[in-house]
Amino acid sequence: MMPGGDQEPGSYYVGVDVGTGSVRAALVDQRGILLAFADQPIKRWEPQFNHHEQSSEDIWAACCVVTKKVVQGIDVNQIRGLGFDATCSLVVLDKQFRPLPVNHEGDSRRNIIMWLDHRAITQVHRINETKHSVLQCVGGVMSVEMQAPKLLWLKENLRETCWDKAGHFFDLPDFLSWKATGVTARSLCSLVCKWTYSAEKGWDDSFWKMIGLEDFVADNYRKIGNQVLPPGASLGNGLTPEAAKDLGLPAGIAVAAPLIDAHAGGLGVIGADVRGHGLACEGQPVTSRLAIICGTSSCHMGISKDPIFVPGVWGPYFSAMIPGFWLNEGGQSVTGKLIDHMVQGHAAFPELKAKATARCQSVYAYLNSHLDLIKKAQPVGFLTVDLHVWPDFHGNRSPFADLTLKGMVTGLKLSQDLDDLAILYLATVQAIAFGTRLIIEAMEAAGHSISTLFLCGGLSKNPLFVQMHADITGMPVVLSQEVESVLVGAAILGACASGDFTSVQEAMARMSKVGKVVFPRLEDKRYYDKKYQVFLKLVEHQKEYAAIMKGD
Numbered sequence: 425m426m427p428g429g430d431q432e433p434g435s436y437y438v439g440v441d442v443g444t445g446s447v448r449a450a451l452v453d454q455r456g457i458l459l460a461f462a463d464q465p466i467k468r469w470e471p472q473f474n475h476h477e478q479s480s481e482d483i484w485a486a487c488c489v490v491t492k493k494v495v496q497g498i499d500v501n502q503i504r505g506l507g508f509d510a511t512c513s514l515v516v517l518d519k520q521f522r523p524l525p526v527n528h529e530g531d532s533r534r535n536i537i538m539w540l541d542h543r544a545i546t547q548v549h550r551i552n553e554t555k556h557s558v559l560q561c562v563g564g565v566m567s568v569e570m571q572a573p574k575l576l577w578l579k580e581n582l583r584e585t586c587w588d589k590a591g592h593f594f595d596l597p598d599f600l601s602w603k604a605t606g607v608t609a610r611s612l613c614s615l616v617c618k619w620t621y622s623a624e625k626g627w628d629d630s631f632w633k634m635i636g637l638e639d640f641v642a643d644n645y646r647k648i649g650n651q652v653l654p655p656g657a658s659l660g661n662g663l664t665p666e667a668a669k670d671l672g673l674p675a676g677i678a679v680a681a682p683l684i685d686a687h688a689g690g691l692g693v694i695g696a697d698v699r700g701h702g703l704a705c706e707g708q709p710v711t712s713r714l715a716i717i718c719g720t721s722s723c724h725m726g727i728s729k730d731p732i733f734v735p736g737v738w739g740p741y742f743s744a745m746i747p748g749f750w751l752n753e754g755g756q757s758v759t760g761k762l763i764d765h766m767v768q769g770h771a772a773f774p775e776l777k778a779k780a781t782a783r784c785q786s787v788y789a790y791l792n793s794h795l796d797l798i799k800k801a802q803p804v805g806f807l808t809v810d811l812h813v814w815p816d817f818h819g820n821r822s823p824f825a826d827l828t829l830k831g832m833v834t835g836l837k838l839s840q841d842l843d844d845l846a847i848l849y850l851a852t853v854q855a856i857a858f859g860t861r862l863i864i865e866a867m868e869a870a871g872h873s874i875s876t877l878f879l880c881g882g883l884s885k886n887p888l889f890v891q892m893h894a895d896i897t898g899m900p901v902v903l904s905q906e907v908e909s910v911l912v913g914a915a916i917l918g919a920c921a922s923g924d925f926t927s928v929q930e931a932m933a934r935m936s937k938v939g940k941v942v943f944p945r946l947e948d949k950r951y952y953d954k955k956y957q958v959f960l961k962l963v964e965h966q967k968e969y970a971a972i973m974k975g976d
């Protein structure tokens with residue numbers, strides 16, 4: 425086997441991506457080409473508002489179904505590596521590695537507190553009041569979506585049924601790699617990004633003591649991880665015989681230390697060779713690129729050679745995505761979920777669904793063509809001249825790091841027809857893109873210099889979403905040759921673990937490829953600049969309303 429991906433044809437890697445709504449797997453070759461793809465929805469429970477739970481057994485079973493599907497019909501001995509990525513949800517197991525309930529009902533199927541769960545609001549508030557120095561590495565304010573507040577909630581609310589019995593708390597990506605290999609080592613990515621671990625200094629005892637989780641210190645962090653590996657490192661002796669049987673793969677193949685899903689997306693897109701596309705980032709350092717992974721949420725991944733502190737933007741995290749680089753991660757907690765929410769909640773949704781089904785189209789493809797129909801001679805984006813949306817229906821992740829912020833819509837009329845739904849959908853898509861512009865401005869003000877966006881995730885399949893990101897940020901958007909770039913990222917991990925590439929950087933350069941570039945319509949800039957001014961006023965006004973209501 426030649427290092428550098430020049431091996432004989434037929435070396436394959438399997439990538440498994442656990443998103444919020446489904447599990448996906450792909451069979452990928454050493455050029456980064458997807459040869460097979462499968463997906464399967466996963467269960468979700470919302471027992472009460474802001475509580476979101478999943479089942480680790482259900483997720484593992486879905487991983488097995490999709491993996492078996494993608495390797496059907498090929499010689500499995502050609503598979504050299506397996507990589508996982510997943511959402512940063514909290515998995516709880518007892519001392520014998522059995523699921524423990526994270527709910528008052530005691531339902532042990534539901535042993536995952538999902539990343540978007542906001543139950544630990546009072547806990548995160550107390551954590552932020554400590555002003556502990558670890559908070560500097562999460563943008564100054566810890567998010568309720570991280571693991572420390574969730575752990576504290578479990579200790580304070582489910583002491584007997586969960587906390588006292590717990591033997592292992594895993595980030596979901598690390599749970600999957602443990603399931604596959606029996607190795608409980610954690611990925612540097614999950615511990616650094618969601619658990620306050622420092623790549624340079626390790627755990628900070630004083631933080632855990634200060635927030636009331638001194639239990640972990642006394643136990644030398646056994647329950648949350650005291651062995652840490654870089655993403656892509658090969659785990660133990662590879663795939664165990666039991667997991668091999670479950671997944672339909674040969675025992676002993678290399679399994680990589682995993683990544684969080686957004687980070688796998690970053691790996692799948694950010695290192696592509698852009699020569700010949702007329703992009704400003706050509707010949708420039710990779711730090712001029714921003715990867716945006718847009719699924720249920722959107723994550724804005726920017727890297728730098730030196731640490732950059734951006735208020736309200738997570739990080740700087742060392743080597744958490746690309747080895748040797750610092751990572752800042754901006755984000756919007758709900759984007760795909762917000763678009764679905766707005767569209768599905770509208771009175772004209774049943775009509776939309778029926779019409780889209782009749783044309784064998786997705787509702788989004790239908791809405792996009794409907795907008796084209798009603799725009800007449802003007803650019804489609806101009807349909808929202810008097811309709812504006814503030815998109816923080818699930819709080820603001822970046823750059824305000826304020827989970828009390830809410831959604832806003834201004835410009836509503838009495839109409840309930842399809843035109844009205846289409847324009848509301850457009851205004852929502854635009855609001856998400858304005859949110860991205862705001863995050864980029866915060867990152868640039870702190871020292872990043874970004875010229876090109878690289879989009880992936882489910883929303884990147886929506887041409888309107890992509891064009892609005894280009895028009896509103898004024899930057900070109902690069903889409904990968906493989907639409908499922910997050911899976912390419914997971915496969916890159918497997919390829920690194922197999923030893924077929926000498927570094928993550930080398931595997932990225934070989935396996936991620938530019939597909940299409942969408943340039944901004946610069947002639948529309950004045951219009952979007954005005955809408956951006958309104959966008960900023962919306963949040964300013966929302967804060968004023970809250971202050972008025974707080975006053976006597």
Ligand SMILES: Nc1ncnc2c1ncn2[C@@H]1O[C@H](COP(=O)(O)OP(=O)(O)O)[C@@H](O)[C@H]1O
Pocket residue numbers: 442443444445446718719720721759760761763764786788789881882883885886
């Ligand atoms: N073909 C498509 N056209 C438009 N939007 C899409 C399409 N496929 C997915 N989406 C959007 O992407 C979101 C899901 O993205 P995905 O990456 O699958 O999410 P996750 O990784 O969080 O499970 C949905 O909420 C939906 O709005």
Ligand SMILES: O=C(CO)[C@H](O)[C@H](O)COP(=O)(O)O
Pocket residue numbers: 443444445510511512513539617684685686687718719720721722723753755881
């Ligand atoms: O916090 C995150 C990454 O750090 C993601 O938002 C979370 O993992 C969910 O991802 P997705 O929207 O793709 O399901």
